[in-house]
Amino acid sequence: MIGRLNHVAIAVKDLEKAASVYKNALGAKVGPPLKQPEHGVTVIFIELPNTKIELLEPLGENSPIAKFLEKAPDGGIHHVCYEVEDIMASRDQLRAQGARILGDGNPKIGAHGKPVLFLHPKDFCGTLVELEQV
């Protein structure tokens, strides 16, 4: 079912500082900050030769990463995103095996303009998993 690792998302309190770490210390290709108010985050994409790192900073009142950063004030890896071909078929297959889908179980349009779902960390090795249809 899963294909490529689309990205690893790292939540941080200070996006500018985190971008500087990746640009100046690690010498990576770092994009500009992109505000995504509909997702409650500002995002910077870091392009690696084979995948992406997404740096996420909370945006607005009810950011989905605010609680995570309360527990991890230095920041940390928030989720991994795997690509799937058919997100509805993937969802149904996972549900049939007892895996829990977060939210109402219907795909939303994600940060890349494509349908995404999040899977319950307790069913996936303690890891928040995003599925993105590509």
Place this chain on the structure above:
Amino acid sequence: MIGRLNHVAIAVKDLEKAASVYKNALGAKVGPPLKQPEHGVTVIFIELPNTKIELLEPLGENSPIAKFLEKAPDGGIHHVCYEVEDIMASRDQLRAQGARILGDGNPKIGAHGKPVLFLHPKDFCGTLVELEQV
């Protein structure tokens, strides 16, 4: 400096169960368990089209992931590994910028038989970063 994302490492208490999640629920290509007593872990590699996931289970008395799993009993993402061309040059460059290298600062031979270093999470967005010379 950094090149490809070599792998994402996920620490788990029960490797067989975790492998089943990736094989049966997520339909990924899952390898056999490999005991690495010199690293205090048993590893299963999951091959994705563009990178790898490494499932890690503690092995022996002083496993480096034992403490992590005390705090995260369901498991969780333990580190990310970026490839570098010259690990000594990378180390010196990072040190010159004030970043902390874990251990004695000398590369060790990692799980893939290549020189690796680990960088201090506090200097890298709360993320444990492994550098591997490829």
